[in-house]
Amino acid sequence: EQxxxxxxxxxxxxxxxPYRELSTDKVLVIEFVNGCKITDKAQLLAWGxxxxxxxxxxxxxxxxxxxxxxxxxxxxxxxxVLVRPDxxxxxxxxxxxxxxxxxxxxxFAGVFIGMARQDARSMALxxxxxxxxxxxPDMRAFETDLSQLIEDFAVLDVKDMSMSDLADSLQGIIYxxxxxxxxxxxxxxxxxxxxxxxGKVLHPNFNTFEFVRPYGAKIIREQYSPENxxxxxxxxxxxxxxxLQALPIDLRQIMRKISKGDLRVKVELSxxxxxxxxxxxxxxxxxxxxxxxGSIIFAxxxxxxxxxxxxxxxxxxxxxxxxxxxxTAFLLLLLTLPRRSTRE
Numbered sequence: 001e002q003x004x005x006x007x008x009x010x011x012x013x014x015x016x017x018p019y020r021e022l023s024t025d026k027v028l029v030i031e032f033v034n035g036c037k038i039t040d041k042a043q044l045l046a047w048g049x050x051x052x053x054x055x056x057x058x059x060x061x062x063x064x065x066x067x068x069x070x071x072x073x074x075x076x077x078x079x080x081v082l083v084r085p086d087x088x089x090x091x092x093x094x095x096x097x098x099x100x101x102x103x104x105x106x107x108f109a110g111v112f113i114g115m116a117r118q119d120a121r122s123m124a125l126x127x128x129x130x131x132x133x134x135x136x137p138d139m140r141a142f143e144t145d146l147s148q149l150i151e152d153f154a155v156l157d158v159k160d161m162s163m164s165d166l167a168d169s170l171q172g173i174i175y176x177x178x179x180x181x182x183x184x185x186x187x188x189x190x191x192x193x194x195x196x197x198x199g200k201v202l203h204p205n206f207n208t209f210e211f212v213r214p215y216g217a218k219i220i221r222e223q224y225s226p227e228n229x230x231x232x233x234x235x236x237x238x239x240x241x242x243x244l245q246a247l248p249i250d251l252r253q254i255m256r257k258i259s260k261g262d263l264r265v266k267v268e269l270s271x272x273x274x275x276x277x278x279x280x281x282x283x284x285x286x287x288x289x290x291x292x293x294g295s296i297i298f299a300x301x302x303x304x305x306x307x308x309x310x311x312x313x314x315x316x317x318x319x320x321x322x323x324x325x326x327x328t329a330f331l332l333l334l335l336t337l338p339r340r341s342t343r344e
Contacts, residue, residue, distance in 0.1 A: 003065070004017070012057050015090070033084070035083050038054065038083050039198060040083075047087075051203065060211065063212065066100070068215075072099075072188070073094060074097050074184075074190070074191055076091075076191050076195055078198060096187070098183075098187040100184050106223050107130040109216055110129070113219070114126055118150050118154060120143045120146040124142055127181075130182070131181055132181065136177060137177075142177055145176070163192050164197075171186070
């Protein structure tokens with residue numbers, strides 16, 4: 001119904017009317033449409049239609065959905081795209097649809113525009129805008145891979161470029177760098193690959209990139225139009241105001257936690273684990289060495305001491321001296337054993 005409303009004024013495209021009163025949560029009843037599959041070239045010719053024109057109309061309709069409305073039918077296989085005898089295209093089965101926000105739409109278009117301009121830096125920045133988490137650990141390697149992608153396609157003639165190859169390459173980079181991009185991006189790439197296949201059936205010289213190019217220019221004009229700049233400034237101002245309004249509350253919560261002693265700060269020094277372990281072992285061995293030294297001194301002093309007649313002796317030495325020597329030997333044994341750090 002949303003797409004029906006968007007395409008009310010279009011004469012080359014039609015979406016069947018749904019019957020709400022006959023539909024349920026599991027069954028959708030829509031208007032019957034008389035037509036043939038878009039890839040039925042023989043039937044198109046029998047109706048006096050140009051397969052090339054049908055292919056071009058289909059691609060224009062889809063690119064309009066993606067780059068203008070940001071809301072699109074995501075499963076355009078030949079069984080879901082019909083052609084009426086008068087040449088009108090009809091979409092059925094809206095079980096799979098995709099949606100892009102305005103910012104996602106601009107960023108996705110920016111990836112293609114950056115590629116067309118052979119600007120890997122621009123592609124990388126637009127990928128970062130597109131990602132749900134904008135952190136890319138190795139930005140330099142990321143740009144290098146995008147540069148290689150640009151070079152691979154720059155040497156090709158437009159007629160030799162394949163949307164399927166580009167989609168595979170882009171998805172490979174997305175997976176390699178674990179980019180969290182919106183699911184709609186994968187739906188778009190899939191839809192464009194399917195449409196390219198349909199186009200080649202109907203149009204020997206069909207090339208997806210030739211159709212995408214003018215939409216890139218249109219997106220740039222829209223993005224930098226005075227109306228959009230004003231809208232973005234308004235949105236940014238609203239977000240900043242909301243942040244400033246929330247700041248005193250957040251600061252009060254932090255100060256309250258500090259006063260209660262509930263604030264915990266965790267600091268982790270990566271790369272210093274082995275150094276801390278060695279320092280821990282050194283401190284432990286130093287303490288043991290001091291204990292050994294103290295025990296030896298105590299044993300020596302016990303030999304010089306004067307003890308009452310009741311003090312037991314063993315082999316001519318006071319028992320306390322033997323105890324001191326035994327304790328010293330035990331400490332020496334601990335000192336020679338490898339010590340496991342408690343920080344592991």
